[in-house]
Amino acid sequence: MEMEFSNFIHDIIEKDLEEGVYDRVHTRFPPEPNGYLHIGHAKAIWLDFSTAEKYNGLCNLRFDDTNPTKEDIEYVESIKEDVRWLGFDWEDRLYYASSYFDQLYEFAIQLIKQGDAYVDDLSADEIREYRGTLTEPGKESPYRNRSVEENLDLFIRMKNGEFPDGSRVLRAKIDMSSPNLNMRDPVLYRIAHVPHHTTGDKWCIYPMYDYAHPISDALEGITHSICTLEFEDHRPLYNWVIEKIGFKNPPKQIEFARLEVSNMVTSKRKLRQLVEENFVDGWDDPRMPTISGLRRRGYTPEALKDFCLKTGVAKSKSIVDIAFLEHCIREDLKLKEPRVMAVLNPLKVVITNYPEGQIEMIDIENNPENPEMGTRKVPFSRVLYIERDDFMEDPPKKFFRLSPGKEVRLKGAYFIKCEEVIKDEKTGEIIELHCTYDPATKSGSGFDGRKVKGTLHWVSADHGINAEVRLYDYLYIEDEAGGEPKLNPNSLEILSNCIIEPSIADAKPGDKFQFLRHGYFCVDTKYTTKEKLVFNRIVSLRSSWKNN
Known part of the structure; x- marks a missing residue:
């Protein structure tokens, strides 16, 4: 009903x-x-x-x-x-x-x-x-x-x-x-x-x-x-x-009562000012509350109409929390869009005991919440990239990702253990990890029954696709004192050295994916070219909205 x-x-x-x-x-x-x-x-x-x-x-x-x-x-x-x-x-x-x-x-x-x-x-x-x-x-x-x-x-x-x-x-x-x-x-x-x-x-x-x-x-x-x-x-x-x-x-x-959403300003005068003063790159900038901006960011008409329906039609003014809009977007995308592995801030990993030149095709599900979407083959090799944030040389007690001497599971593949940390001699920056893998752990647990708490996503260095990823924050920040919302100077972060698994090689402008652990992303319709893929983050995976 x-x-x-x-x-x-x-x-x-x-x-x-x-x-x-x-x-x-x-x-x-x-x-x-x-x-x-x-x-x-x-x-x-x-x-x-x-x-x-x-x-x-x-x-x-x-x-x-x-x-x-x-x-x-x-x-x-x-x-x-x-x-x-x-x-x-x-x-x-x-x-x-x-x-x-x-x-x-x-x-x-x-x-x-x-x-x-x-x-x-x-x-x-x-x-x-x-x-x-x-x-x-x-x-x-x-x-x-x-x-x-x-x-x-x-x-x-x-x-x-x-x-x-x-x-x-x-x-x-x-x-x-x-x-x-x-x-x-x-x-x-x-x-x-x-x-x-x-x-x-x-x-x-x-x-x-x-x-x-x-x-x-x-x-x-x-x-x-x-x-x-x-x-x-x-x-x-x-x-x-x-x-x-x-x-x-x-x-x-x-x-x-007109629709008012927190962290969004819909005054035509103010929106025109943002465009004319080049704070945004046009009316369709993915940070803009314009329909063209939401479309380019990757919002779907189904999610917007669901949001309109569920916020109801009332006579009294109110402001809807933007977290509820984001919740509607996630609900619409979660069963539709495939998952892929994307490393946004890469750290090189060399599996020293994995055979050089060997390539293994790993079966990974396209969407665990929708088994009908099937599986895909992802290449696994000796040299990989993981997220830089997934490694800490001196981790706190409850850090369950990779650190020296510790084991983690690579998504859909093997357990690896960090054996050596390679640093830049001049800056001291970590540039590479040397790890070993256990061939018996491909099923997800070791032959001796041991388990690990951390599972990391990864991309093969020889097969990954380079891409630019744009992370958007709210264009306006709500004033804590109750005044006018203020422009957010940090509303856009551009990551230019991202590595994404090769299944997205043929992605077209407008295509959408869930990047594991990062959120939902859309191929940008304005800046993507044959030589360069550009992704916009539609919405993160975590929601602050609670259905009470």
Whole structure:
């Protein structure tokens, strides 16, 4: 039986269907193409599309592209790619608010004729000053009571390009004393002599988001307009616009708490700053909370959708621990991806009593948690690499890995004992270990029944593949005093001399593996070449999240 998770939006929809408010469900995902989508948008995409699927309805993808000064076709294409990658299909329902510019203009003419809109000559600063505050009412513009004829004339001339940017706006005539600042004669149109990515130079006036958005929903026959809590105070304005224009059975706006994850900052302004100041190597940097960054890092759409489902849909704000997101990633990968041996910080081991030139193929399981994935052959030879951290010359009491005179097991192979430590004469650094092996221990225990506590992964020196491995930490560190999260200067560590078993030789960008004892890794899609494999760590193996 599938577990139910909280979703008050579905409760509202089911009540609407039961009471006949709507006889269908039609949602939409309406991004502004002014940046790359982030993990918060992933939840909105999942909610809009999965809700439509649940009720056998439809979901549109619509770009609310009303501000050409900040929008770009690059963002349009990236958003389409993100939605597809998450596994959702808008079919033939791809729309643009800019496609409705003619209708939006005619509706504005209608509002002027009804006495519900006027052309204002106040500057942006003056409009802000006249607006008032949360505790003080606003003041009416001296241009508020222009005649319908004068407003029509000025608005048409605004459209015809007779006035410079910022010289005039079209405002709704509502209530300058409203306790809701959004209802204090909000701006509906502004002048901007800027070409648009879909309409070119046709327009020099552009509708404001709060005007275009509800009309676009109504024109598309949306039933439930799902959005995040910051738009709750905008709902009275949306309803006012729709009512004044005269739409019947308009969309119902429902707000939910946006997805906030610890150690992640999703402000578009801050993300753009990271890109422009080259702190990251683009919007798809694997440290970024963008969907493209998560995709490049190796996150899966299945894990993200599972995370969205299990965090539920609520009305109250909360922050989800990033450890729970990582838990969902591990849960998705653990049965899917093969295990391989990778040595990230190599230390050379020579097995002095192993025959020179001999190569032995060792059978090792691909995934112990999924026996159906079978086994692979891994070459074993006289010279190997182990992790430098797996050896200590003077170990503490409970160090169960390799040390002088001690025995460990090599994964899937033999017991070895450290006989000699070779050091650099100048620096004293350990550069090589000389060990012996016991041929009778291939099964995992010695012929005399002895056992060892430590098992090490290893890679044959003659067969290993050189690779670069990128270890990512959180881009932001939570402030212990409760202030703004701070940038982590150590969010990326690049290891350039890693050795990985030869089974990954044909790995392609995007392929995923579990590196034994290190975590899950993905072949990087940006820097991997024919000559060089680059791996991103998706997530470590240990989880700090507890399912209580």
